[in-house]
Amino acid sequence: MDALEQKGYSVDYRVVNMADFGLPQARRRLVLVASRGCRVALPTRRKPIGWYEAFTKCAEGIAHLIPMMTDSQLLPKQRQAVEQFLTANEPTPLLLERVGGRNRLKYKPGHLPCNTILRSHFTDHKGCNRSKFADIWSPDGIVKSLSIEGAAILQGFPSWYEFPKETATAGSIIGYSVPPSFAVQLFTHIQKQLSGAFL
Template sequence: MPRYQNSQSFAIILNALEQEGYSVVEGVVNMADFGLPQARRRLVLIASKGFHVALPSSATPCGWYEAFTKCAEGIAHLIPMMLDSQLLLKQQQALERFLAGNAPTPLLIERVGGRTESKYKPGYLPCNTILRCLRRAAPTHFTDHKGCNRSKFADIWLPDGTVKSLSIEGAAKLQGFPDWYEFLSEAATAGSIIGYSVPPSFAGQLFMSAQSILKGAYL
């Protein structure tokens, strides 16, 4: 039985597909294993008939700071263009805890949430999951625990003391959105699109993997 929140309903879906003759591949995958700079877990189910479609090959995980400087082209300019910010008290405390045992390095520090995971992420690690969520314990919010919209979701701290507010464009890049995608100006709406989505870069990998298998099946 798959270990999902509604495993009984999911088992019914699997059985129905298999009874119809579909070959089913399913599992919870971490987007960081597919080159995305975010430790986002997503349930993926692939049903095919007449041939077998598997998940795409995994890639080397990419840190969130590397995503702005190494893993993608033309986006290193985003951080200087982000609005200046100031760390909240709990963010400052998280920074001090990190610096007490580590050398200075770029940090992504959340403004809300962070009960179950560390409030900061060094630049060489994928960031926590970016969510559009009302749950206080969720890693990164576009709303606070009272359901109030926020214009600031996380701050970027650099070793020279610079603090920048993570922008919608920056969050979208961490979620694998292409540069050409245009969001609405309202932060809550843009945050909903980013937080609820399956990362587009992963969806592209999944499509290309299925396409190559389909081409081989009909040659």
């Protein structure tokens, strides 16, 4: 930052949670904007949305994805998580991770953003494709395996984006990317500020 400021750049930065910008995912990232000639600020936060809302109320109409996802069965730890959740809560759709070594909850109720989607969710310890990486549990007992298309939507990709067929490759694109929906917000916000600054 000091080097940028010494070169005449104005710098705005902060660690942001993508859930604060309309992404249905609690993904924290450092965002830094440096500009010369005018100060450019980061966009303002929006109300977070839950991961289930992204499937059911998205403008692109993607509610049809869940029934089309592959049927699945919960692992023992996932079943324990559902039972634990139901002891204190009303039934609601849950997104349950199948993999990962996090200390956080491995399930998320539909009204909350999902956990950060990582590349490692899509590959095993040898770097090979995982056939399943997360499941959606519905109160009616139906369990669906989260698809690449579903994970991509949770990461802010548009529904028309085409991914490679290999799960590991598609997962790398999803897990490593800056959420496209956030990038659009950021660049649109900057463009508006710059066009106003130079009128």
